[in-house]
Amino acid sequence: MVIGNGVAGTEAAKTIRKRDPLAEIKIFTQEHYPFYSRPRIPELLAGTIALDTFFVYNREWYDKNKIQLSLNSVVKEIDSGNHKILLTDGSNFTYNKLLLAMGSRGALPPIEGIDTVKGVFTLRSVEDVMAIRRCATNAKTATLIGGGLLGIEAGNGLRKLGTSVTVVEVSDRLLPRQLDGEGAATLQKQMEGMGLTFILDAKSKCIREKGHKKILELADGRIIESDFILVSAGIVPNIILARTAGISVNKGILVNDHLETNIPGIYGAGDVAEYKGRIYGIWPAAQRQGVVAGINMAGGHEIYGGTVPSTTLKVAGIRLTSMGDILSEDNGVEQIKRTNPEKCLYKKLFIKQKRLVGAILLGDNKNASDLAQLMEKKVDIENHKEEILEPDFNINSLLK
Template identity: 45%
Template sequence: MTTYLIIGNGVAGNSAAESIRKIDSQGNILMFSREKYYFYYVPALPEYLAGRKQVKDFTIHNEKWYDQNRIELHLATEIVEVEAPQKAVVAKSGRRFPYDQLLLACGGNSFLLPIPGSQSPGVYTLRTIEDTERIRRRAQQCQKAVVIGGGLLGLEAGNGLRQVGLEVSVVEFFPRLLPRQMDVAGAALLKSQMEEMGFRFFLGAKIQEIIPEKDGFWVCLEGGERLKTEMVLISAGVRPEVALKKSLDLQVDQGVKVDDGMRTGLEGIFAAGDLVEHRGRYYGIWPASMEQGRVAGSNMAGQELRYQGTVPANALKVAGIDLVAAGEIDSEAKMEAIVMKDEARRTYRKLVLKDNVIVGAILLGDTRGNDEIQKAIQLQKDVSAFKGSLGSQTFDFSKLK
């Protein structure tokens, strides 16, 4: 009987476990998480921060699920070492667990900017339920927050803080919001909408240092501007959790390098999720982690699958703003694109084309056609027959099916 061991109880770990159980009904599956919570939907954390959701509302698998699938779950159990030659892992308590197949699904950590003051009490990052609870407790005593990073997570977390009554300023290094999902025109429209909601933005601004004061902080920008605040939330990207690298000779660049089978190159050791880099690409998104976990699990159980990559698609989860961005958004306007902008209706639609195939899209204010567009991107559908009418307000997106 095979013993499968999974380090990580996030989406990568859980979809691997599901995949293994479908193929091997008898094998032992052990899962470990250093957190004390069951598997939850991480993208819901900003809503938890805003007080609009309870943990139970975004818990995906409860105790019963692990029982039904006969998965031995070890919560609040950190694995500190992998003894690859002996095929065993060691928990912080010293307890050893042997395995036949091992999956590293340890996810990532928030990147802490290497600037003076970034590690001061009162400066936070958001990655887990416990982080969110710390931020909430602090927010209850504050009126002002500075969010460093105007990406999706920064804006969603900033919105969470705004909803619990704080004045929120966002500092972004790029000259526009959502630099990975938006081009200049779309980002400008989004900015004006969010300013009306009460956000203040400092774009094209680099943080020099965070100076703790007795009643808060000065966030100092290069160029001399200083923002007074009571708390700081840093949202400057994610880095893979590679602490186990100390005991494993893993190839790490942007993440742990894996092949199409999610194999690390070490005998019996697979990796998936925010931990990994695949074909030179680091995703850091839920659907990619889920698919990678599924592929890894299947291969661990002996049914060969290959991961072919994921077309990134993101939605901004801020009430009152409909925004979806997918694939190549051509932020530098170098490609063929069909663009529709309506300032009065506050809508912006951009479809990026390459060789008559939609390769990316931005839909702001009107996300009609989103599903069909994403499908067309995935299936690389030739749209030359509709090219003339794709930009029309009334285009029937079912034609893309």
């Protein structure tokens, strides 16, 4: 049984079905729609993809794979002693193995009025997209709180709708988790050229209304006025259900190498799971965790060894991939850089003990997957570190 139909829950169900053709598989989700690609939500917001092409699997796929999908179903309680889940509609179901893959919700920073003023949105679901698009129909301006990956992509989506967007970021640079200062400045120049406005190193103080306008007041007294506000300030794992069931949680649901919780037979995967102190919050990690959890729920003994963090900005005309540890202040980390400001090219490798531990590829990320393999396989690159970033270097030669 699976709670949550995101990538982790769906991959787990697929994996269980492959290993056990006869297993009864049920997925419960409070979503109104079957599985869809959450990373493509900014595209749906921009209107560059249609809703009917947004879903990864339709109802026929679930029927074909004999997976019972229950939409609009809210689980209110897990009775681990009796191996049951209870829904808000009063129904209950018995499980042998249970996966918690409830994902996360958009974080709301401690800004006065953020949760009371109408016209303030987060962007995590299809329903969020629909609400924002309805508001944007008659809007000319929007304020976006958060200059992270999703924030930049959402801001670009709003721009495509014809909305003038001002991005307010508390850090002194864009994408503070994916870029260093020089790389962020290069990206900012590109995004400004596309029409976005940025206010950096700015702490938001309060949100209020002035007629039909939304007013964001910054801590330094500056005022930003717009038709609506979109908040993109990270995620909060949905752990309340697990906590009330006696499952160990920290920021996320604590899982071991098999992605099992402290209660035998109950697993966690995706944005809701915390593995070795880390909540990944990225699609590749959730996908792999779903597979590992599915294998183990079906009787296997698969080990999850972590995922190399890798994120790619999906904005037309901009190629950016950031992976591994690019923020380390370890003096033992060597940095190799190649830049071309005229072409908005910024590439940087982070090397420790002859191994690649991180990389920034802005302007040219075609070798991103090969560099990720170098990291995962911990290949010694000492003799080729100065060549790897050259356009004609064959990285595959190091992977043989």
